[in-house]
Amino acid sequence: MIFREVEDRDLIAKARRGNVDAYNVLVSRWERRVFNYLLRLVANREDALDLSQDVFLKAYQNLRKLGDPAKFPAWLFRIAHNEAYSLLRKNRPEGELAAEPRAGESSARLFPMELTLAVESALGKLNGDQRAAVLLKIYQGFKFEEMAEILDCPVSTVKSRLYTALDLLKQTLAPVNMGGAQ
Amino acid sequence: MSCSSVDLKAYFLGELASGERAPVEKHLDACQNCREELERLSVTRAALLSLEDQAPPQRIAFVSDKVFEPRWWQTIWRSGPVMGFASAGVLAVAILVHAFARPAGAPSVSTAGVDTAQIEQRIERQVDARLDAAVAKAVADTAGRQSAEFARTLQAAEQRLDSQHHADLAQITRYYELKMGRLMVASNSVEARPAQ
Numbered sequence: 001m002i003f004r005e006v007e008d009r010d011l012i013a014k015a016r017r018g019n020v021d022a023y024n025v026l027v028s029r030w031e032r033r034v035f036n037y038l039l040r041l042v043a044n045r046e047d048a049l050d051l052s053q054d055v056f057l058k059a060y061q062n063l064r065k066l067g068d069p070a071k072f073p074a075w076l077f078r079i080a081h082n083e084a085y086s087l088l089r090k091n092r093p094e095g096e097l098a099a100e101p102r103a104g105e106s107s108a109r110l111f112p113m114e115l116t117l118a119v120e121s122a123l124g125k126l127n128g129d130q131r132a133a134v135l136l137k138i139y140q141g142f143k144f145e146e147m148a149e150i151l152d153c154p155v156s157t158v159k160s161r162l163y164t165a166l167d168l169l170k171q172t173l174a175p176v177n178m179g180g181a182q
Numbered sequence: 183m184s185c186s187s188v189d190l191k192a193y194f195l196g197e198l199a200s201g202e203r204a205p206v207e208k209h210l211d212a213c214q215n216c217r218e219e220l221e222r223l224s225v226t227r228a229a230l231l232s233l234e235d236q237a238p239p240q241r242i243a244f245v246s247d248k249v250f251e252p253r254w255w256q257t258i259w260r261s262g263p264v265m266g267f268a269s270a271g272v273l274a275v276a277i278l279v280h281a282f283a284r285p286a287g288a289p290s291v292s293t294a295g296v297d298t299a300q301i302e303q304r305i306e307r308q309v310d311a312r313l314d315a316a317v318a319k320a321v322a323d324t325a326g327r328q329s330a331e332f333a334r335t336l337q338a339a340e341q342r343l344d345s346q347h348h349a350d351l352a353q354i355t356r357y358y359e360l361k362m363g364r365l366m367v368a369s370n371s372v373e374a375r376p377a378q
Binding site for chain 2: 032033040118120123139144163
């Protein structure tokens with residue numbers, strides 16, 4: 001591709017000077033990813049949308065605190081992760097942060113396929129930290145170091161959470177995988 | 183290399199450097215269990231990725247809000263070019279205000295020379311007209327005065343001539359009367375003397 005679109009760092013620089021239009025372009029590039037991360041983390045569309053708006057508002061207000069524009073994706077997802085966990089803590093003060101997908105909502109808002117339901121169910125069986133690790137790695141493609149920044153923990157912890165989650169998912173989804181393969 | 187020493191998940195997740203991948207791949211060629219484990223991981227990831235992304239129910243967008251925008255002076259201060267343009271704009275506005283704030287009818291700077299020449303010509307014409315009128319009036323006054331003087335002089339001369347004429351006539355009359363008296367006396371003397 002000969003013509004390169006405006007880089008995120010250019011949009012960030014303009015947004016830092018108060019250019020709301022530039023920031024809206026930045027939002028349009030990232031809103032889908034942020035929304036889906038939050039949706040799979042909190043398992044509720046309305047909450048995910050509200051959180052997405054809060055995330056981008058907070059990001060705009062704190063954009064000057066972002067040192068390296070190249071770290072914008074990890075920085076943005078860290079805000080999203082913290083916002084989601086704040087909501088989960090508020091909804092479940094007893095300590096269990098895993099938000100299992102609600103069966104009624106799942107069938108209504110997601111594709112009514114067996115595999116989709118099985119995957120949602122499998123993700124719902126993970127605890128919050130494990131699910132966040134899977135979402136950031138499998139769906140968002142972040143590196144271990146970036147995940148450590150987002151989750152505010154060492155890389156070794158990230159790997160531990162992710163490896164455990166993969167083992168659980170492998171066991172949970174094995175019958176579905178086998179069935180899908182037949 | 184044993185199975186426990188191989189970070190198969192890191193290899194699967196693409197977290198190993200190129201130099202670290204070769205030993206793992208060499209181990210995979212020789213280990214059936216690790217190949218099967220790698221296959222299960224791949225199938226699990228494929229299952230996870232079958233969960234499609236959903237579009238947000240509504241677009242997230244922000245409008246310009248005074249609360250979150252930097253102050254106007256912050257925006258100007260942060261931008262050198264804007265600062266320059268703002269200064270030029272202030273200067274231009276000052277010039278325009280100065281130009282439009284002048285009293286009505288006052289000539290602008292660009293047309294001052296033309297209007298001054300016109301005014302000078304107009305004043306010159308007015309002065310000339312007034313001067314001509316004054317001269318004409320003075321000439322008329324002088325001519326009047328001269329005419330009156332001339333009339334008075336002429337009248338006096340005529341009066342003097344009349345008086346002189348009357349005096350001359352009276353003197354001539356007295357002369358002839360005297361002569362006539364003398365002739366009468368002589369005539370009487372001649373008639374009274376006898377012939378001798």
